[in-house]
Amino acid sequence: MDTKEKILQTAEELFMRYGTRSVTMDDIAKELGMSKKTIYQFFKDKDAIVQLIMSRVFEEERQQLYKIEAESADPIEAVLKIAEVTGERIRNINPIVLYDLQKYHSQVWDEYNSFCEQDARASVVRNLKRGIEQGLYRSNLDPEVMATLHLVCMDAIFDQNITDSISHKKYDLGDLSTMVIEHFLRGIVTLEGFQLLEQYQQRKTHTTQP
Known part of the structure; x- marks a missing residue:
């Protein structure tokens, strides 16, 4: 699974568990063990x-x-x-x-x-x-x-x-x-x-x- 798909999979799991508002880009990055900068390479927000x-x-x-x-x-x-x-x-x-x-x-x-x-x-x-x-x-x-x-x-x-x-x-x-x-x-x-x-x-x- 490439990096973009890993981001999407992890973000989906977090969104479905907690809602979209309460999950931040920091939360997604922390869950993935990567920097926000890496996520922003694939998604603008x-x-x-x-x-x-x-x-x-x-x-x-x-x-x-x-x-x-x-x-x-x-x-x-x-x-x-x-x-x-x-x-x-x-x-x-x-x-x-x-x-x-x-x-x-x-x-x-x-x-x-x-x-x-x-x-x-x-x-x-x-x-x-x-x-x-x-x-x-x-x-x-x-x-x-x-x-x-x-x-x-x-x-x-x-x-x-x-x-x-x-x-x-x-x-x-x-x-x-x-x-x-x-x-x-x-x-x-x-x-x-x-x-x-x-x-x-x-x-x-x-x-x-x-």
């Missing part, structure tokens, strides 16, 4: 590091959505796979990261909103249409409306007021994201879809048992 890291993150998530869609046997399996990877990803991110992006990195925040609206939302719409066509989701659903409602619910888990109100339950954000996705899925399936969902859930239970 911290914002440039944040922009490149987040652009990569959005692209990785975009490609992952396409990969899951292409490799899943049906829309329900796709949703369950997305729930799994989303939950794991969120567990490794401090919620303050999104707040910092919104307040201190406007260009990155715009890119995040664009990803949510164009890529994540489009993926949900495609899944809903496919599920309706296969008789796994209810035929009276409006994919566009349901996709919007679902993403609003997903955004809500990062709302401090909401998470504080259920923090005594000791759920992490990854657990909450899985709950939201599974609740959404159970609300849209037909009887056939419900039976298939139960099969997937039972299979997962059996494979995770010691």
Whole structure:
């Protein structure tokens, strides 16, 4: 791994753990065991590091959505796979990261909103249409409306007021994201879809048992 990639990898780990605002260039240099001068040879400032890291993150998530869609046997399996990877990803991110992006990195925040609206939302719409066509989701659903409602619910888990109100339950954000996705899925399936969902859930239970 070259020096630039080491800087990006270390900075990403620090940003996701502590947020972008509280991590300084000094912190990154100290973690890497190198001088700030070396970092500035590759990046003009911290914002440039944040922009490149987040652009990569959005692209990785975009490609992952396409990969899951292409490799899943049906829309329900796709949703369950997305729930799994989303939950794991969120567990490794401090919620303050999104707040910092919104307040201190406007260009990155715009890119995040664009990803949510164009890529994540489009993926949900495609899944809903496919599920309706296969008789796994209810035929009276409006994919566009349901996709919007679902993403609003997903955004809500990062709302401090909401998470504080259920923090005594000791759920992490990854657990909450899985709950939201599974609740959404159970609300849209037909009887056939419900039976298939139960099969997937039972299979997962059996494979995770010691």
